[in-house]
Amino acid sequence: NHSVPIAARVTVSKDESRDFMAVFPDVVRDLTNATKAYNCNDAAKWFAKALQYNVPRGKKNRGILTVLTYKNLVQPQDLTPENIKLAQYLGWCVEMLQSFFIMSDDVMDNSTTRRGQTCWHKVENVGLTAINDALMIENAIYLLLKQHFSHLECYVPLLELFHEISFITTCGQSLDLLNSYKSVADFTMENYKAIVDNKTAYYTFYLPFAIAMHLAGYTDPEAFRQTKSIVLEMGHFFQVQDDFLDCFGNPEITGKVGTDIQDNKCSWLAVVAMQRANAEQKQIMIDCYGKSDPAKVDRVKELYKELSLPSTYATFEEESYNMIKTHIQQTSRGVPHITFLQILNKIYQRDA
Amino acid sequence: NHSVPIAARVTVSKDESRDFMAVFPDVVRDLTNATKAYNCNDAAKWFAKALQYNVPRGKKNRGILTVLTYKNLVQPQDLTPENIKLAQYLGWCVEMLQSFFIMSDDVMDNSTTRRGQTCWHKVENVGLTAINDALMIENAIYLLLKQHFSHLECYVPLLELFHEISFITTCGQSLDLLNSYKSVADFTMENYKAIVDNKTAYYTFYLPFAIAMHLAGYTDPEAFRQTKSIVLEMGHFFQVQDDFLDCFGNPEITGKVGTDIQDNKCSWLAVVAMQRANAEQKQIMIDCYGKSDPAKVDRVKELYKELSLPSTYATFEEESYNMIKTHIQQTSRGVPHITFLQILNKIYQRDA
Ligand SMILES: [Mg+2]
Ligand SMILES: [Mg+2]
Numbered sequence: 001n002h003s004v005p006i007a008a009r010v011t012v013s014k015d016e017s018r019d020f021m022a023v024f025p026d027v028v029r030d031l032t033n034a035t036k037a038y039n040c041n042d043a044a045k046w047f048a049k050a051l052q053y054n055v056p057r058g059k060k061n062r063g064i065l066t067v068l069t070y071k072n073l074v075q076p077q078d079l080t081p082e083n084i085k086l087a088q089y090l091g092w093c094v095e096m097l098q099s100f101f102i103m104s105d106d107v108m109d110n111s112t113t114r115r116g117q118t119c120w121h122k123v124e125n126v127g128l129t130a131i132n133d134a135l136m137i138e139n140a141i142y143l144l145l146k147q148h149f150s151h152l153e154c155y156v157p158l159l160e161l162f163h164e165i166s167f168i169t170t171c172g173q174s175l176d177l178l179n180s181y182k183s184v185a186d187f188t189m190e191n192y193k194a195i196v197d198n199k200t201a202y203y204t205f206y207l208p209f210a211i212a213m214h215l216a217g218y219t220d221p222e223a224f225r226q227t228k229s230i231v232l233e234m235g236h237f238f239q240v241q242d243d244f245l246d247c248f249g250n251p252e253i254t255g256k257v258g259t260d261i262q263d264n265k266c267s268w269l270a271v272v273a274m275q276r277a278n279a280e281q282k283q284i285m286i287d288c289y290g291k292s293d294p295a296k297v298d299r300v301k302e303l304y305k306e307l308s309l310p311s312t313y314a315t316f317e318e319e320s321y322n323m324i325k326t327h328i329q330q331t332s333r334g335v336p337h338i339t340f341l342q343i344l345n346k347i348y349q350r351d352a
Numbered sequence: 353n354h355s356v357p358i359a360a361r362v363t364v365s366k367d368e369s370r371d372f373m374a375v376f377p378d379v380v381r382d383l384t385n386a387t388k389a390y391n392c393n394d395a396a397k398w399f400a401k402a403l404q405y406n407v408p409r410g411k412k413n414r415g416i417l418t419v420l421t422y423k424n425l426v427q428p429q430d431l432t433p434e435n436i437k438l439a440q441y442l443g444w445c446v447e448m449l450q451s452f453f454i455m456s457d458d459v460m461d462n463s464t465t466r467r468g469q470t471c472w473h474k475v476e477n478v479g480l481t482a483i484n485d486a487l488m489i490e491n492a493i494y495l496l497l498k499q500h501f502s503h504l505e506c507y508v509p510l511l512e513l514f515h516e517i518s519f520i521t522t523c524g525q526s527l528d529l530l531n532s533y534k535s536v537a538d539f540t541m542e543n544y545k546a547i548v549d550n551k552t553a554y555y556t557f558y559l560p561f562a563i564a565m566h567l568a569g570y571t572d573p574e575a576f577r578q579t580k581s582i583v584l585e586m587g588h589f590f591q592v593q594d595d596f597l598d599c600f601g602n603p604e605i606t607g608k609v610g611t612d613i614q615d616n617k618c619s620w621l622a623v624v625a626m627q628r629a630n631a632e633q634k635q636i637m638i639d640c641y642g643k644s645d646p647a648k649v650d651r652v653k654e655l656y657k658e659l660s661l662p663s664t665y666a667t668f669e670e671e672s673y674n675m676i677k678t679h680i681q682q683t684s685r686g687v688p689h690i691t692f693l694q695i696l697n698k699i700y701q702r703d704a
């Protein structure tokens with residue numbers, strides 16, 4: 001691995017995370033009050049439970065990224081407590097969008113655990129009500145936006161962004177679901193890129209940047225275009241890295257044992273392996289990929305090594321780091337380079 | 353039953369329905385093109401299938417009501433082909449919202465048929481992908497609104513209305529789900545009203561009227577308040593009627609055999625029965641309601657008759673018809689009375 005100067009490594013400070021969490025009770029209060037206003041007291045109580053269980057979980061990277069980016073984009077005199085609170089509300093909207101996707105995805109995949117706890121739909125007395133709870137969280141985003149942002153110029157761009165990103169993510173999810181029935185022989189790099197961009201990168205990388213830009217008063221479409229192009233490259237790399245670590249990462253560091261091979265996932269490793277494989281090796285992939293038999297899983301891992309995928313990955317990592325850095329330095333429309341570089345370096349130092 | 357003058361009975365003309373259907377291919381084309389633009393060709397193909405299967409089904413009352421109301425609201429010279437097409441697009445947005453709710457509800461209820469065909473999630477190779485397909489349909493509404501309405505003054509009010517109605521409906525759905533675990537002893541008229549309003553009446557009755565008003569240029573909040581109050585009264589009556597017919601309707605006319613008693617539904621009949629029952633009769637309800645045993649179902653029906661619910665219903669129907677008519681005649685803010693009366697009479701002549 002290339003080395004990243006320690007000084008450039010951003011970790012979210014405890015303070016930042018605590019300040020962000022401190023706003024969550026306000027979010028819950030706003031939303032339960034709104035629910036009660038429709039004479040739905042029982043639903044309001046249940047909704048508060050669903051929000052508490054599902055939203056303020058995990059690392060909250062997307063929400064905190066929204067706030068940090070906003071702070072990078074505005075002048076010090078604009079960093080008023082009111083504006084920071086608005087950025088934090090937007091961060092919670094991103095986290096709610098993520099919760100909505102995760103809760104529905106876990107039902108569709110019949111998953112059992114998520115972020116170290118039982119999936120919501122597997123909790124006693126929840127079951128498929130989880131689908132409606134996810135929908136309440138999704139639609140509550142627009143309630144918060146109306147309540148706190150409708151007096152601002154960025155209101156309509158924010159609405160349109162949340163709509164577009166939601167639609168794109170469901171398109172990516174659809175591609176992913178369709179792909180899961182395909183044979184590894186039909187995986188393509190083109191499809192891989194479309195799944196990665198649409199299912200994950202738009203909402204994980206572009207959304208936090210773009211809403212921070214809107215709140216900071218950016219309106220130039222070219223600035224958004226440049227940002228999109230850079231952060232989707234980062235998102236793409238992030239996913240390749242995730243796929244690599246799923247197979248070759250250290251479970252003691254990543255905290256999880258990968259199952260992409262068993263799950264017939266259209267991963268970067270599988271796609272590159274099929275590109276590189278000769279007829280005989282292709283047949284091994286066809287025979288062994290997407291099976292739960294441990295011997296077959298090991299055979300795929302062996303083949304990955306025979307095809308030198310770890311060294312291909314190392315080269316890819318180096319090159320994509322340099323390429324993204326160059327692209328960042330070429331941007332011209334006012335988003336400070338440091339804003340992107342912080343995130344880039346954060347991604348490149350990750351081992352989990 | 354009181355009689356409604358034949359002349360006042362509105363049925364949707366075949367022409368109206370055919371004109372409305374004629375716009376659907378444009379909707380599908382807009383949405384599949386947008387999906388393809390995100391490099392999701394496979395998803396676009398699948399999405400077209402999901403739209404075709406789920407959206408242009410049933411009577412399309414809500415969509416056609418949108419168009420008819422719009423035509424009632426504007427001056428003849430404003431009835432241009434362009435404006436009518438916009439009203440039809442809005443009608444399809446309402447139908448899409450309805451499809452999204454139905455598809456998710458059918459998954460949550462594990463239903464098998466809907467509108468005379470297999471539920472989407474029970475179709476081969478669909479399964480829980482139906483959840484994502486429902487989400488695509490939901491979010492595609494905003495894609496259509498942006499594409500066709502973002503240049504109009506009514507754009508933001510339309511967005512906010514779809515958001516609010518979506519949120520309200522998920523609140524109503526949540527109440528309904530929570531209520532389904534309750535004992536009939538805990539049903540209340542207050543809860544009944546909250547479920548009916550939020551789960552059904554807002555999106556079925558208020559949404560078509562309100563979006564037609566927005567498109568027709570209405571902006572006076574008092575006009576919307578008056579409309580909401582009248583159409584929610586109609587929606588409430590519509591549901592009471594639906595509950596009555598579920599038990600006492602003629603299956604040869606309604607086309608369905610009711611199961612509200614077996615399903616432990618918080619129906620108007622159950623709520624009124626519990627209000628009227630003496631201790632002994634309450635115990636019969638507690639013992640027999642929400643059970644599939646046919647003898648218990650019959651015992652509940654007997655009790656309903658012992659408590660004279662059919663005649664209570666007849667009185668309720670008469671009184672609510674007169675009350676709503678009076679309220680319509682009291683409205684003053686420009687929505688022509690005939691617009692409401694047509695719908696009122698359409699509801700009151702229904703036997704299915
Ligand atoms: Mg999953
Ligand atoms: Mg999944």
Ligand SMILES: [Mg+2]
Nearest residue numbers: 242243246260
């Ligand atoms: Mg992974």
Ligand SMILES: [Mg+2]
Nearest residue numbers: 457458461463
């Ligand atoms: Mg149902």
Ligand SMILES: [Mg+2]
Nearest residue numbers: 457460461528
């Ligand atoms: Mg249901």
Ligand SMILES: [Mg+2]
Nearest residue numbers: 594595598612
């Ligand atoms: Mg019914």
